[in-house]
Amino acid sequence: MDQAELDELRKQFAKAVRTTFPADAPIERTEVLAYGDDPEIEPGQFLARVIVDAQGATDEDGKEERGRKLEAFHDAHRDKIRELRSHLDRLPMYAILEFCVTGEDPQGGHRGPRMRLGGGPGRIMPSGEGPMTPVMARLGPEDLQTLDMLITVGIATSRAEAVRWALARIRERPAYEQLRAHTRQIEELKSQF
Numbered sequence: 001m002d003q004a005e006l007d008e009l010r011k012q013f014a015k016a017v018r019t020t021f022p023a024d025a026p027i028e029r030t031e032v033l034a035y036g037d038d039p040e041i042e043p044g045q046f047l048a049r050v051i052v053d054a055q056g057a058t059d060e061d062g063k064e065e066r067g068r069k070l071e072a073f074h075d076a077h078r079d080k081i082r083e084l085r086s087h088l089d090r091l092p093m094y095a096i097l098e099f100c101v102t103g104e105d106p107q108g109g110h111r112g113p114r115m116r117l118g119g120g121p122g123r124i125m126p127s128g129e130g131p132m133t134p135v136m137a138r139l140g141p142e143d144l145q146t147l148d149m150l151i152t153v154g155i156a157t158s159r160a161e162a163v164r165w166a167l168a169r170i171r172e173r174p175a176y177e178q179l180r181a182h183t184r185q186i187e188e189l190k191s192q193f
Contacts, residue, residue, distance in 0.1 A: 001034050001046070001093075013048050013088075020084045025077060026053040026069075028102055039144065040096075042159050043151045047096045048088060054101045066101040067113040073099065074115065085117050094118075094158075137163075 001009075010032040017030050031049040035041050052073045054066050074081065081099070088095040100114035139147070147162040156162035170176055 006032065006034055006046075009046065016084060016087050017050055020087070021077060021080050025080075026055050026073065027051070028053040035148075042094075043148050044157070045094045045096065047098055049098045049100065050084075052099055052101050063113060070099065070101050070113050070115060081117070 010030075013032050014030045017027060021027060028051045031047075031051065033041060033047040033049065035043050035045060038047060041047050052070060054069045081097075085097050088097055097117040098114055144159075147156075147159045150156045150162040150165065151158065156165050
């Protein structure tokens with residue numbers, strides 16, 4: 001996504017928030033982040049962030065009080081949040097919708113709490129696969145670069161799909177079947193104790 005497209009997306013998102021939520025909603029501002037702005041954003045995705053005014057909660061009040069403010073915002077505007085998520089789902093690229101409260105950390109990021117809502121075209125599960133289990137993994141820059149390269153060249157459409165692709169390649173190797181056989185033997189020996 002080039003800078004002009006990103007600027008236009010920022011304008012559209014800010015307008016969608018203004019027209020979706022009532023004028024008295026405690027919204028401080030909006031942001032749109034693209035791939036490279038945040039390590040959790042994958043190629044072909046963007047993060048649409050709504051910063052909710054904590055309405056008097058200070059950094060000294062702590063995360064708990066700001067969390068209550070975010071919950072109150074969610075409870076008061078649940079239908080509007082769904083409407084905004086639906087608006088983002090109509091875009092051709094995958095968008096993460098995030099709500100967070102005011103208060104910044106020294107590195108310039110947003111201090112929690114935050115609420116993220118996925119959706120959109122990137123959430124369609126591959127057909128023919130059984131139930132999937134979400135797995136959290138922390139990856140270093142080199143591993144992320146590898147996954148993102150698989151997305152860029154078209155092997156995968158998301159980091160999760162790139163990991164599934166890599167695991168499938170491991171299962172194709174003859175050594176993997178040997179490991180499985182050894183694992184079964186170990187399990188049989190354990191059961192004898």
